[in-house]
Amino acid sequence: MAFLDTTHKRKSALITGIxxxxxxxxxxxxxxxxxxxxxxxxxxxxxxTTDFGSGNQQPQEELxxxxxxxxxxxxxxxxxxxxxxxxxxxxxxxEKVITQENEEAIAIKKEEEAKKKLEADRRNKLEAERLAxxxxxxxxxxxxxxxxxxxxxxxxxxxxxxxxxxxDGKAKGGEGNDNQAGDKxxxxxxxxxxxxxxxxxxxxxxNYRLGNRQALNKxxxxxxxxxxxxxxxxxxxxxxxxxxxxxPGVKGTTNSATCLxxxxxxxxxxxxxxxxxxxxxxxxxxxxxxxSLSE
Numbered sequence: 050m051a052f053l054d055t056t057h058k059r060k061s062a063l064i065t066g067i068x069x070x071x072x073x074x075x076x077x078x079x080x081x082x083x084x085x086x087x088x089x090x091x092x093x094x095x096x097x098t099t100d101f102g103s104g105n106q107q108p109q110e111e112l113x114x115x116x117x118x119x120x121x122x123x124x125x126x127x128x129x130x131x132x133x134x135x136x137x138x139x140x141x142x143x144e145k146v147i148t149q150e151n152e153e154a155i156a157i158k159k160e161e162e163a164k165k166k167l168e169a170d171r172r173n174k175l176e177a178e179r180l181a182x183x184x185x186x187x188x189x190x191x192x193x194x195x196x197x198x199x200x201x202x203x204x205x206x207x208x209x210x211x212x213x214x215x216x217d218g219k220a221k222g223g224e225g226n227d228n229q230a231g232d233k234x235x236x237x238x239x240x241x242x243x244x245x246x247x248x249x250x251x252x253x254x255x256n257y258r259l260g261n262r263q264a265l266n267k268x269x270x271x272x273x274x275x276x277x278x279x280x281x282x283x284x285x286x287x288x289x290x291x292x293x294x295x296x297p298g299v300k301g302t303t304n305s306a307t308c309l310x311x312x313x314x315x316x317x318x319x320x321x322x323x324x325x326x327x328x329x330x331x332x333x334x335x336x337x338x339x340x341s342l343s344e
Contacts, residue, residue, distance in 0.1 A: 206333075259286055259322055259334030266321035270312035270338055278304025280313040282336045290322035293331075304340070313338045 053059050257264035281301035285294035295317040297310040317336050 256337035263323045268316050268319045270316035274308035276306040277340045277342045280309050280338045282313050282317045284334050286322050286332045288328050290324045292318050292320050
């Protein structure tokens with residue numbers, strides 16, 4: 050045969066035949082069984098030829114035709130129907146009550162679940178707000194500590210460059226002719242001097258502080274206003290000794306009059322220090338100018 054021309058086809062046909070034979074044998078021996086005559090199902094009904102009747106004698110054949118219908122039978126039939134309807138109505142009502150109770154139970158359960166979810170959300174929100182607040186406060190503390198450390202480091206660095214002008218001071222005691230505690234005099238004064246008044250340095254004198262480097266050129270500032278006091282100028286000096294930046298009015302200044310600040314800055318920029326190849330490329334120092342109305 051043409052359709053069994055290969056080994057695979059012949060094997061497939063053989064396997065198919067074996068499976069078919071096995072199925073037929075299983076169906077023949079173990080298939081569905083039935084009774085002859087078959088078992089009747091349902092409710093047994095009394096023999097009769099009409100939908101109504103009365104009496105205790107069971108006829109074996111059909112009854113003769115009746116000339117008049119029995120009215121009481123009809124009334125009985127109506128009563129039966131009404132009972133059935135009432136029974137059905139009660140069943141429907143009971144079913145409705147059960148359904149309503151189930152719906153109420155489901156609604157109550159959903160409401161409880163919604164309340165639990167709202168409470169959980171509220172707690173999560175409060176916890177998130179608490180954590181956020183703690184984070185903000187922690188960041189503020191860290192920022193304040195960082196700023197404090199930076200300011201302290203800058204103060205120490207500037208103090209080291211300016212020879213201790215920014216230090217808080219640790220000396221004890223005092224000197225003066227007043228009743229108030231303190232060391233009366235001028236920063237630029239002589240510790241051995243007996244006077245407590247005057248500028249301590251003459252009109253426009255200067256005090257140059259840049260580590261161990263010396264000021265070679267010390268121009269005096271112009272004195273163009275009726276003001277006196279000390280002006281501290283922060284300077285930046287390169288390795289060649291040139292002042293490349295000056296900021297008057299830094300800590301220690303006793304008079305911030307504009308004319309004094311401008312004169313001090315102009316004089317500071319013209320100042321020349323000794324060159325130092327080992328010095329920082331931008332070395333910070335200070336020049337103190339003492340302005341006094343009396344020589």
